[in-house]
Amino acid sequence: MSDAVTEIERGLAALGESFQKRFAEAQDEPALRHAKAEVLGKKGDLTAVLKRMAAVPPEHKKSVGERVNEVKASVERAFEERLAALHRARREADLNAPPFDLTLPGRVPAPRGHVHPLTRVRHEILDIFRSLGFEVAWGPEVELWENNFEKLAFPPDHPATDMQDTFWVRVDGGAPDAKVLLRTHTSNVQVREMSTRKPPMAVVSGGPVYRRDDDVTHSPMFHQIEGFLVAERVSFAELKGVLTAFAERLYGEGTPVRFRPSYFPFVEPGAEVDVGCVFCRADDGSRPACRVCKGTGWLEILGCGMVHPDVFRHTGIDPETYTGFAFGLGVERVAMLRYGIPDIRLFFENDPRFLAQF
Ligand code: FA5
Numbered sequence: 254m255s256d257a258v259t260e261i262e263r264g265l266a267a268l269g270e271s272f273q274k275r276f277a278e279a280q281d282e283p284a285l286r287h288a289k290a291e292v293l294g295k296k297g298d299l300t301a302v303l304k305r306m307a308a309v310p311p312e313h314k315k316s317v318g319e320r321v322n323e324v325k326a327s328v329e330r331a332f333e334e335r336l337a338a339l340h341r342a343r344r345e346a347d348l349n350a351p352p353f354d355l356t357l358p359g360r361v362p363a364p365r366g367h368v369h370p371l372t373r374v375r376h377e378i379l380d381i382f383r384s385l386g387f388e389v390a391w392g393p394e395v396e397l398w399e400n401n402f403e404k405l406a407f408p409p410d411h412p413a414t415d416m417q418d419t420f421w422v423r424v425d426g427g428a429p430d431a432k433v434l435l436r437t438h439t440s441n442v443q444v445r446e447m448s449t450r451k452p453p454m455a456v457v458s459g460g461p462v463y464r465r466d467d468d469v470t471h472s473p474m475f476h477q478i479e480g481f482l483v484a485e486r487v488s489f490a491e492l493k494g495v496l497t498a499f500a501e502r503l504y505g506e507g508t509p510v511r512f513r514p515s516y517f518p519f520v521e522p523g524a525e526v527d528v529g530c531v532f533c534r535a536d537d538g539s540r541p542a543c544r545v546c547k548g549t550g551w552l553e554i555l556g557c558g559m560v561h562p563d564v565f566r567h568t569g570i571d572p573e574t575y576t577g578f579a580f581g582l583g584v585e586r587v588a589m590l591r592y593g594i595p596d597i598r599l600f601f602e603n604d605p606r607f608l609a610q611f
Contacts, residue, residue: 257308261317264302265324268292272328276335285339289332299325370611371476371600374588375459378478381502385495387457387480392442394461395422398432400444404567405519413437418465420473435463439479440519443560443579446481447568452575453484459584469596476584481560483570483577489522489559492578496557500528503587511551520558520579527551531590545590552590555582 272292279285292299302321309317368376379389402414413419420435427433442458459478467473482491493512500510509529517523530546533539541548557580562572585597592611594600599607 255308255310255313257305258310258313258317261302261305261309261321264298264305265320268298268302268324273331276331279335279339282336282339285332285335289328292328293325299328367611369600369608370588370592371584373611374591375476375478375584378499378503378582378584378587379457379459381499382457382478382480384502385498387455387482390442390446390456390458391460392436392439392445392458394436394463396434396436396441398434400441401434401436401438404444404448404564405440406561406563406567407518411518420463420465437464438462438581439477440579440581442479443481443519443564444568447483447564447570452570452577453482455482455484456480469598470586470589472585472597472601474601475597477581478584479579479581481577481579483560483565483575485575487559487576487578489578492557492559492580495578496526496555496580500526500554504528504531512557515556515558517556517558519561519564521561523556523558525553526555526557526580527553532593545593554587554590555580557581 272288275288275291276285279288291297294300299321303325306314306318306321367373383389398414402411403409407414419437422433422435424431424433439458439460439462442456446454446456457478457480459476461474462477463474464471465473480495482495497510500508508531511527512524513527515523515525528551530540530543530550530552532545533543533550540546540550543550546552557578560577560579565572565575565577585600588594588600589597
């Protein structure tokens with residue numbers, strides 16, 4: 254018998270069943286893996302024995318090889334069994350442990366949040382119009398060019414339709430000539446509601462709109478509130494009455510309101526509405542220095558006017574029977590005036606030190 258065969262047999266005999274004991278003593282998975290490495294690892298007992306295989310004469314290779322493989326397989330088996338037993342014990346212990354009550358309150362009370370200031374102002378504005386008899390409707394932020402511009406009587410070459418201040422959207426699989434964009438104002442809701450309902454109607458709507466703007470008072474995404482009323486014999490007097498009531502409820506009774514002629518393609522006549530500056534209202538001599546109204550005493554809050562007959566024609570309403578008014582305002586603008594915020598970007602940075610002040 255060759256030396257190598259004798260050495261291997263001695264080695265296997267020395268190893269014997271000792272690994273069984275070592276594995277049984279391991280109380281957790283890392284200890285078990287460590288014990289296995291002592292047998293089968295690079296410097297393990299069985300590995301040392303295996304290294305002698307090269308020197309075994311060919312006529313003994315088969316029988317010695319089989320024997321060594323048997324031992325190796327029994328080590329692997331013992332390891333797997335012990336591992337499974339350890340996992341079982343662990344699971345058993347978890348199941349028998351006192352139950353963990355997920356509903357218990359934390360030790361440190363979680364700070365309470367609140368709605369974003371823009372959400373609060375938007376709700377407040379919508380509530381005012383609801384209390385004046387308007388019902389709330391919603392429109393999509395991704396809109397057809399027709400609903401955002403064309404049916405609102407924008408001439409095709411109007412600067413607002415230019416690529417410069419509009420975000421266009423490519424629709425995969427859409428009609429090749431479909432023009433789709435992120436709405437630039439909430440006036441698309443006028444088109445959608447007037448096209449699907451019969452007057453009389455008094456509707457208010459609010460939500461995000463998008464333009465290629467970016468400075469301290471203009472953000473690429475901002476919020477507008479749109480309102481419109483369509484019925485028989487509606488006049489500018491009703492428009493003035495509704496918007497004056499709105500300004501008084503928002504900024505306090507007696508707030509001065511003025512209407513300045515202005516132009517929007519979808520109204521005729523059109524106007525912009527200013528309210529008396531809320532920062533230097535007392536007119537106590539501070540007005541000339543007021544940075545917010547720049548000493549004018551007035552702050553612009555919205556655009557409005559009588560619905561243009563073309564808009565009625567485009568939406569299937571007879572302009573000989575019906576008249577109506579519409580208005581649109583920027584929520585950020587109202588909130589900035591309300592809280593004295595100098596930079597519109599503060600609303601969107603979501604810095605908790607800013608938001609916690611509301
Ligand atoms: C309009 O968007 C019209 N659709 C409003 C309207 C509706 C007029 C119905 C008549 C009848 P204008 O582009 O002026 O109008 O925008 C309305 C308000 O949105 C502005 O007064 C301003 O407060 C706000 N606004 C406009 N651009 C921005 C911007 N980039 N960031 C924040 N607020 C903006």
